[in-house]
Amino acid sequence: MYYFCRYYSDKVGCVYTGGGNLNIVDIKSIFSSFWNNVGTIQIPHHGDIKSFDKKVLENKYYCCPISVGKNKPYGHPSDKVIADILSLRSCPIKVTGELNSEYIKIIE
16 A cells, blocks of 8 residues: 655655654754655654644645554554644555555655
């Protein structure tokens, strides 16, 4: 499965959060010099509600890849995280470890 977020293509910056916690780390502050160029933000810790702060998505639209397990064994991503991403008009993209699951950022 392939996802394309073409309307974000003018924002070339990507922030990869891994297992980080957006309630502890203020990535907007850390990357303040580059923040206007960010169009992709990886949702941390497989979309766990305890690691997500929707404020990071305010004021702009983002592509939001989320690394998830195929069968959601731990309940990740949280339905609330997905709802928050959508409510802020950003695009959640679930990426599994399957060979046909990947996220490609195209810069035009």
